[in-house]
Amino acid sequence: MGISNLGMVWTLVMPIALIVYYLYRKKYRDQQVSSILYWQQVMKEMQASPYLKKLQHHALFYLQLAALLLLVFALLNPYFESDSLEGGEFIFVIDTSASMLAGTPSQLESQKELMKEMAGKAEGKPVTIINAGTTPEILASKEQSAARLNRVIDAIELGYESPELEKTLLFAETLTNNDSAVIHIFTDSLDRTILSNKTGAAYVVHANNEKPSNISIRQFGVAEGETTDRAIVQLFNDSAETVTGRLELAGDEFKEIADIELAPGEEQLIPFENLPKMEIWQAALDINDEYILDNEAFAYINRPTGTVIIDNGLHGLVARGLESLGIQVNTAATDQLTSFTESPLVTNQSDLVEEPVPVLLIGRDDESPVETTGSVETVDHPLFAYAPMEDVFVSQIYPGFDGFETVATVGGEPFIQLSPEGDIIVLADIQATDWPLSPSFPLFLWSAVDELSGSENYIGTFSPKEQRAIALASPSGEWEIFKGDEYQSSYIEGEGSFQAPGEPGIYRAVSGDETKNFIVRLNNEEKNLAAGQNFTAGTPVESGNTMQLSLIPVILLVILMLMLVEWEVYRRGTSLG
Numbered sequence: 001m002g003i004s005n006l007g008m009v010w011t012l013v014m015p016i017a018l019i020v021y022y023l024y025r026k027k028y029r030d031q032q033v034s035s036i037l038y039w040q041q042v043m044k045e046m047q048a049s050p051y052l053k054k055l056q057h058h059a060l061f062y063l064q065l066a067a068l069l070l071l072v073f074a075l076l077n078p079y080f081e082s083d084s085l086e087g088g089e090f091i092f093v094i095d096t097s098a099s100m101l102a103g104t105p106s107q108l109e110s111q112k113e114l115m116k117e118m119a120g121k122a123e124g125k126p127v128t129i130i131n132a133g134t135t136p137e138i139l140a141s142k143e144q145s146a147a148r149l150n151r152v153i154d155a156i157e158l159g160y161e162s163p164e165l166e167k168t169l170l171f172a173e174t175l176t177n178n179d180s181a182v183i184h185i186f187t188d189s190l191d192r193t194i195l196s197n198k199t200g201a202a203y204v205v206h207a208n209n210e211k212p213s214n215i216s217i218r219q220f221g222v223a224e225g226e227t228t229d230r231a232i233v234q235l236f237n238d239s240a241e242t243v244t245g246r247l248e249l250a251g252d253e254f255k256e257i258a259d260i261e262l263a264p265g266e267e268q269l270i271p272f273e274n275l276p277k278m279e280i281w282q283a284a285l286d287i288n289d290e291y292i293l294d295n296e297a298f299a300y301i302n303r304p305t306g307t308v309i310i311d312n313g314l315h316g317l318v319a320r321g322l323e324s325l326g327i328q329v330n331t332a333a334t335d336q337l338t339s340f341t342e343s344p345l346v347t348n349q350s351d352l353v354e355e356p357v358p359v360l361l362i363g364r365d366d367e368s369p370v371e372t373t374g375s376v377e378t379v380d381h382p383l384f385a386y387a388p389m390e391d392v393f394v395s396q397i398y399p400g401f402d403g404f405e406t407v408a409t410v411g412g413e414p415f416i417q418l419s420p421e422g423d424i425i426v427l428a429d430i431q432a433t434d435w436p437l438s439p440s441f442p443l444f445l446w447s448a449v450d451e452l453s454g455s456e457n458y459i460g461t462f463s464p465k466e467q468r469a470i471a472l473a474s475p476s477g478e479w480e481i482f483k484g485d486e487y488q489s490s491y492i493e494g495e496g497s498f499q500a501p502g503e504p505g506i507y508r509a510v511s512g513d514e515t516k517n518f519i520v521r522l523n524n525e526e527k528n529l530a531a532g533q534n535f536t537a538g539t540p541v542e543s544g545n546t547m548q549l550s551l552i553p554v555i556l557l558v559i560l561m562l563m564l565v566e567w568e569v570y571r572r573g574t575s576l577g
Contacts, residue, residue: 011075015068063566067559074555085121087202088180089142091128091172092118095187096159098464098504098526102188102212102291111186112153114206118184119149128175129153132168132187133161134465138175160293160464160502162523163187166194173201189532202539207532212290213239215262216527220283220297222275229301231272233283237262238529245287251278260287279458280506280517294527298506298519300458308449309340311347314362315429317436318346321445344452353401353423358452360445361425369396369432374411381407381473383416383424383451387444396432401425424448459509459518462500470498474511482508 092115100108119127126142127149140152165187172183181201188208195203219234237243244261249272258270275281278301285295310319312331322329330343337345341357348363363369376389389408400406400414404425408416417425435441459470472479472493481488483505491498491509501507504522508515 011072014072015065059569060566063562063569067562067566070555070559070562074552074559078551078555085118085125085182087125087182089126089128089176089178089182090118090122091130091175091181091183091201093130093132093165093168093172093183093185093187094156095132095163095165095185096156097132097163098158098160098293098522099188099291099529101158101293102214102529103208103210104212104290107188107208107212108156108158110208111206112156115153115184115186116150119153120146122146128172130168130172130175131156131159132163132165133159134164134167136164136168136171141175158502160504160522160526161466162463162525165190169194169198169203173198176201187532189530192535192537195537198537203537205532205535205537207534209531209533211531212529213241214291214294214529215239215243215245215285215287215289216291216294217283217285217297218267218524218527220281220299222281222299222301224301228273229275229277231275231281231283231299233270233272233297235260235262235268235270235285237264237266239289240264243287243289245285248284248286249275249281250284251276251281254278260285280519282506291529293504293522296504298461298504298521300461300517300519307343309337309343309345311337311345311349314346314348315431317430317441318362318445321436321442322346322449324442325446325449327446327449344449348429353419353421353425356421359423360448360452361423363429364398364427367398369398369429371395372397372411372413376408376410376415378408378416379406379473383407383444383447385447385470387440387447389440389444392438392440393434394428394432396428398427400427422452424452457516459498459516461519461521463523464502464504464520465500467497467499472498472509472511472516474514476511479509479511479516482510 094111094115096108100106100111103110115129123146124144126144127140128138128142129140129149129152131137131139139156140149143149143152165185169183169185178201183201183203185203185205187205190205190207195205215235215237217233218236220231222229222231231249233247233249235247242261242263244259247258247260247270249256249258254276256272256275258272260268260270262268281299281301283297283299287295289295307328307330308322310322310329310331311334313334319329319331332340334347334349337347337349337352338355344358344360345352346360346362348361348365350361350364350366352359353361372394376392376394378384378389384407394410394415397410397413397415400417401419404414404417404419406414406417408414410428415427417427419425430436459472460468462468472491474493477493479491479493481491481501483501483503488501488507500518500520502520504520507518507520509518
């Protein structure tokens with residue numbers, strides 16, 4: 001304990017003056033009065049508390065003297081010294097990746113408690129908190145209040161994405177040029193080599209020293225067969241004990257369960273045969289371990305487009321464009337096209353648009369083309385997500401179909417249309433354009449065949465919070481994201497890239513009557529748990545490692561209590577002499 005305002009010692013004259021006043025105050029002699037009005041009340045008080053009555057003769061004096069002494073003590077500004085964090089400025093980097101959910105309690109909760117403890121020791125020194133990730137996020141900037149820091153720390157939630165600690169630390173270094181800055185890293189484990197070449201700020205790593213037990217699904221895939229599908233699930237027991245449990249494979253209303261037993265460090269491949277034809281599957285472990293996120297895995301079976309039938313009367317560039325995409329192409333005579341009912345057809349026979357088979361119509365055999373000028377303009381549609389048309393030149397076009405949706409125009413006239421049944425119509429002969437010279441030509445053919453094949457209802461597989469440009473188009477322009485029946489978020493077309501949710505699972509993007517599925521899959525690196533080590537790299541410039549805790553608030557509280565007691569004593573009619 002110390003005193004920082006010794007110059008106020010002169011205020012001791014105040015309690016000395018009080019003592020002198022009581023020594024030289026006027027004396028009164030006793031005078032008998034012939035009245036017994038209060039005699040009974042006085043006798044009751046003396047009989048109830050005789051010792052207290054004696055003390056009360058001088059209670060006001062003692063209370064006033066104590067209050068004055070405490071006031072003098074407060075003016076001297078007393079304080080206690082307490083150990084604080086070494087350094088003059090602090091940056092807390094918190095790892096909120098999926099692996100931080102491991103453990104009981106979770107490593108994230110344990111690290112948050114440690115952060116709050118250290119924030120309390122940094123009282124008065126600036127603290128910045130950064131949430132590590134692909135895009136590091138500043139949660140608090142040079143905050144000095146421990147209470148506000150605690151509120152920020154309590155609000156930290158699991159982010160699921162990879163921590164990208166090396167990139168986050170580079171970002172953290174740009175936030176300070178203070179030689180006494182210390183960067184504290186709260187994670188499960190960190191490779192020492194990441195800090196091996198660091199200079200400037202000092203680094204303190206707070207890691208998890210005990211490795212959680214974990215049984216995980218390392219790989220999960222579904223393969224297509226001729227009549228049925230098959231799946232393979234790879235399991236790994238990363239714990240010190242033999243475990244037993246169940247592995248469940250599910251898709252829509254289908255479900256199959258397999259009993260499992262894994263020895264410590266054992267890896268198993270669990271096959272599932274004769275599965276029905278479905279696109280999206282889920283594998284789930286029912287087992288007791290300390291990390292649940294890698295107990296589920298999801299798979300989408302990407303069925304090949306198969307064969308595309310091309311009218312042999314079309315220009316050969318169409319067939320070569322499809323073959324460049326790896327699509328199997330078969331040519332057929334015009335009069336044989338009606339015999340194909342399952343594969344998409346590429347032709348210029350307009351009467352086939354009315355048939356149930358999906359058709360990519362390039363040109364028309366029932367109309368004559370007319371000259372046209374102008375640039376190609378498109379609407380926002382998945383057909384053009386990867387095939388921009390701005391530089392395509394078209395010299396002749398055919399008349400459009402009445403009642404069909406126009407998605408691209410040339411000089412204000414229809415160029416590409418969609419039939420009510422989903423057929424795609426290109427109202428120009430390939431040889432009347434320079435389209436085959438553009439990279440957009442095969443990409444358009446791929447998008448068209450993909451849409452005609454019916455696989456357009458799957459957006460793709462994402463990492464947690466991954467941002468990506470995807471082909472989404474709807475009349476409303478807005479998509480609502482659901483996980484099961486639970487609403488997650490909304491996506492507005494054209495307002496930046498699509499961002500996947502953070503939590504792994506199967507999701508639906510819904511707009512009106514249209515539904516598209518997608519999967520958020522846990523990164524493989526988040527399935528490998530490791531015990532880390534606490535270590536320090538670098539030493540900050542000395543800035544003092546103690547802080548002063550003032551005693552004035554406590555003293556003022558005691559003085560207030562003494563004043564309340566003094567008032568109560570005076571109210572009861574205490575004698576002063």
